[in-house]
Amino acid sequence: MSVPEPAVHLAFLISAGMGHLNPALRLAAVFLRYGCKVTLITPKPTLSLAESNLISGFCSSFPQVTHIDFNLTPLDPTEVNSDDPFFLQYETIRRSVHLLSPILSSLSTSLSAFIVDVFLISPILSIAEKLFCPIYIYFTSSARMLYFIAYVSVLADSDSDAQPHPSTFIGDAVQIPGFTSPIPRSSVPPPFLLQGSNSFQRMIMEDSRKLLKLDGVFINSFEELEGEALGALNEGKVVRGLPPVYGIGPLMACEFESVDQGQRGSMSWILEWLDEQAEGSVVYVSLGSRTETRKEQIKDMALGLIECGYSFLWVVKLKKVDREEEEGLEDVLGSELMSKVREKGVVVKEFVDQMKILGHPAVGGFVSHGGWNSIIETVWEGVPILTWPQNGDQKITSEAIRMSGVGIWADEWGWGTEKVVKGKEIAKRIKEMMSNECLRVKAREMKEAAKKACGVGGSCEVIIKGLIEEWKRNA
Numbered sequence: 001m002s003v004p005e006p007a008v009h010l011a012f013l014i015s016a017g018m019g020h021l022n023p024a025l026r027l028a029a030v031f032l033r034y035g036c037k038v039t040l041i042t043p044k045p046t047l048s049l050a051e052s053n054l055i056s057g058f059c060s061s062f063p064q065v066t067h068i069d070f071n072l073t074p075l076d077p078t079e080v081n082s083d084d085p086f087f088l089q090y091e092t093i094r095r096s097v098h099l100l101s102p103i104l105s106s107l108s109t110s111l112s113a114f115i116v117d118v119f120l121i122s123p124i125l126s127i128a129e130k131l132f133c134p135i136y137i138y139f140t141s142s143a144r145m146l147y148f149i150a151y152v153s154v155l156a157d158s159d160s161d162a163q164p165h166p167s168t169f170i171g172d173a174v175q176i177p178g179f180t181s182p183i184p185r186s187s188v189p190p191p192f193l194l195q196g197s198n199s200f201q202r203m204i205m206e207d208s209r210k211l212l213k214l215d216g217v218f219i220n221s222f223e224e225l226e227g228e229a230l231g232a233l234n235e236g237k238v239v240r241g242l243p244p245v246y247g248i249g250p251l252m253a254c255e256f257e258s259v260d261q262g263q264r265g266s267m268s269w270i271l272e273w274l275d276e277q278a279e280g281s282v283v284y285v286s287l288g289s290r291t292e293t294r295k296e297q298i299k300d301m302a303l304g305l306i307e308c309g310y311s312f313l314w315v316v317k318l319k320k321v322d323r324e325e326e327e328g329l330e331d332v333l334g335s336e337l338m339s340k341v342r343e344k345g346v347v348v349k350e351f352v353d354q355m356k357i358l359g360h361p362a363v364g365g366f367v368s369h370g371g372w373n374s375i376i377e378t379v380w381e382g383v384p385i386l387t388w389p390q391n392g393d394q395k396i397t398s399e400a401i402r403m404s405g406v407g408i409w410a411d412e413w414g415w416g417t418e419k420v421v422k423g424k425e426i427a428k429r430i431k432e433m434m435s436n437e438c439l440r441v442k443a444r445e446m447k448e449a450a451k452k453a454c455g456v457g458g459s460c461e462v463i464i465k466g467l468i469e470e471w472k473r474n475a
């Protein structure tokens, strides 16, 4: 007797970087738990080793998933006007999407929905007529960032210039209807304000308008964390005609991500070291998966950690792309500073299992660049955060987290690349985070709210079950 096919078939199309891949795979895992059939389309080659390891981990954990490699057409880097390798990869993927048509038409069962990365809105809509199914995006940042992106086309349209440039239509601050807290110019992602034209600006402007053509937006956030922004988006206060924004967060880490499961180095000695530390006594420091700590900053970072008075677990990247890491930490810090660092804490260069670290009782605070996935993971574990935005959306996410009360933001430090922050200042802010009882209480409350949101009968389940029913009805 043949087994009937699941009634709902979803395809996921991924862009670049762990901050994009992680939430997509976690969302796919949610749908798999509800019995949906999943086809996963991943660009090939991936830029980082961390991405290819994670894809392998996912596919071995879920052998029922159909995995399709999507071969990219290389792009001339001069067309992108950026020296960021991830940005080049975003653009390469965008320009290869049209090659997907034959792949999609050869799928064995028709799609109930296509769920694509936020950076692929316009390219996917350009082949949408061949898909015959609703199209959703998964948004990889905060609701506050989504309403910024949704609103920039309104701002551009209200500019009298025939070809308005973001550096002129973004005034001193962006005041968005339905929201009490404006976004100051200094928080706008820097590439967006650069003079001339770059592909990041073109992408945001093009995609901002096209948001209206989507069937929905999944976002890794939830009511208690970003209620005002989610409400404003869904009540049509930001832009009329926006599709539903589904706050399905917090998207939780799954077994397939476990670093020990793959070949991503060993976490065991780090966890053993954490086991020896007192509860809530360790500061965890990481600027995410694709931000290198500048050579000029690294010594003061070390001095700040030594001075702060807490033990620490410091994850350092010396290159944006992990495959390019060559230098040893001792070469950069010097042997004297390195041995002082090791007296007080632990410093590593490898990719770590962040969820296991954040979930360890010894960890009492996180110094983060403000990547949205890191923030949500920290909220899930009830750990207070100090953000140090380095680029992109990270000031906007930092503000979202400050507003929620679970984190503080060292806004006097500016963007990570603006200046060298002195060790003393770093130590002062870390002490502030670690000793702030209000933050700790709020973080614990938010953890409870997070567990509720993705527990039985919580907001995530209600949304997912509702959509599955809708797709079945429309089949």
Ligand code: UDP
Residues within 6 Å of the ligand: 017, 018, 019, 020, 022, 286, 287, 288, 289, 290, 291, 315, 350, 351, 352, 353, 354, 355, 370, 371, 372, 373, 374, 375, 377
């Ligand atoms: N991450 C990790 N180990 C590392 C560095 C990063 O597990 O050593 C994960 C982290 O848990 C998060 C993602 O990679 O899920 C990074 O996404 P985020 O949005 O925080 O920042 P990005 O790296 O995209 O700047």
Ligand code: UDP
Residues within 6 Å of the ligand: 017, 019, 081, 082, 083, 084, 087, 140, 189, 191, 198, 199, 200, 391, 392, 393, 394
């Ligand atoms: N970027 C860049 N130069 C450009 C355009 C973009 O370096 O001309 C990078 C920048 O590092 C930024 C990223 O592209 O972080 C995209 O912004 P965002 O942080 O909003 O997206 P993410 O990739 O972190 O999800």
